[in-house]
Amino acid sequence: MSTAATTPRGVPDASVARLPGYLRALTAMSQDGTASVSSEELASAAGVSSAMLRKDLSYLGSYGVRGVGYDVGRLASEIASALGLTKDWPVAIVGMGNLGRALAAYRGFAERGFRVIALLDHDDRVVGEEVAGRAVRPMTDLEVLVEDHGLAIGVIATPPEGAQAACDRLLAAGVRSVLNFAAVVLAVPPEVTVRNVDLSTELQILAFHGHRGDVAEAVAP
Amino acid sequence: MSTAATTPRGVPDASVARLPGYLRALTAMSQDGTASVSSEELASAAGVSSAMLRKDLSYLGSYGVRGVGYDVGRLASEIASALGLTKDWPVAIVGMGNLGRALAAYRGFAERGFRVIALLDHDDRVVGEEVAGRAVRPMTDLEVLVEDHGLAIGVIATPPEGAQAACDRLLAAGVRSVLNFAAVVLAVPPEVTVRNVDLSTELQILAFHGHRGDVAEAVAP
DNA sequence: ACGACTTTGTGAAGGCAGGCACAAAGTCGC
């Protein structure tokens, strides 16, 4: 019933989607030894306007100093806290095909506080294989994994046909956040959050813009 | 100066981003032998509301029949045409690491009219290697490739440090559409379209929602 | 041939997000 402005923690989705970008820029600055940034500098590093940045940050609280800017370390820590990154998030990857293996080998996970605790596949020929120094486990291990690690995020890297089944198993085991790489619309109850990453969709959107660019140039004059 | 509604081809960005989802659902229906769909059915298959679907389609023209619905084949073809998928789009993938190899092996490209014409890397140890039945080529091949194939879309799968350099080379060769998997903000001139796919960002957004879900439940009652 | 029924296409309204511009606030130099 309350608006975003009323509740201190009511951050609009559009803002949330930009916070990781700010955090990344801040982390880079921190490693460069930069201690303080203005909204102008940070905005340009994150590729947004300074007004937008300030508005986004204002949803989190007042962590800037007028006339000076933001303390890099402090702001990074506040954003991380707002995103819920103060604890490690256990992640399981389902589907050890081409994409699943690339994801398993990706070290960007750990760098941002996501701990891959399991690689899963339903195919007996793949189960037991070693991927990125870890043994692939059968789907039946899911329940135990959730119990042991409090598994929170499931990544689906199966073909489209298997994605709903994989999702159902994740949900049954208690997972409530899913990152889906398969090109299907997953049916989930409302309390579950699904984010879709679809390469084909992205390419098609690019095709549209490339296409339109040509058309616009041909029509405008 | 004209609004989206004035120009027949003025499709809002938000709509464009959903068209690929409609197209995918239609393709699946077509393969099932379904000849006709209502906006209600198609909307549910694509995971949007029927009002939204109808409005999106109305930007493309009037291809439905009142009282009946849409002809699956016809609508698919109209959407494909609006997206600019009537021709093949040549794609080059830059950066043959874990991710680049997975992308190279992905057959979803060809299925949707995107033809991978080259795999590129700047590392001499990787150049010449065979990936997905294709030899990896050096960055210096870019210009010739663009000339020969009219290369239109570049995919960047290099580490963040190399992404801007890779992007610059693509643009210099004439590419105007870029799909970027590296977690950096690429600097490009306004006529170039860049879309970013960042796994870490997605996970952090999921973390926020998982986190918030807990908080909301704890605070609400 | 006609009427009832279904489903589209779209005007109108509401809500949300982005951008502008400025007052408030705090710093730094002198």
Place this chain on the structure above:
DNA sequence: GCGACTTTGTGCCTGCCTTCACAAAGTCGT
């Protein structure tokens, strides 16, 4: 210690996107 300067935080406004609701349109059964 004080004033000038810098930069934040935010109220307001504009435009876009989404949802609602219904008249128009065309079909199918009789």
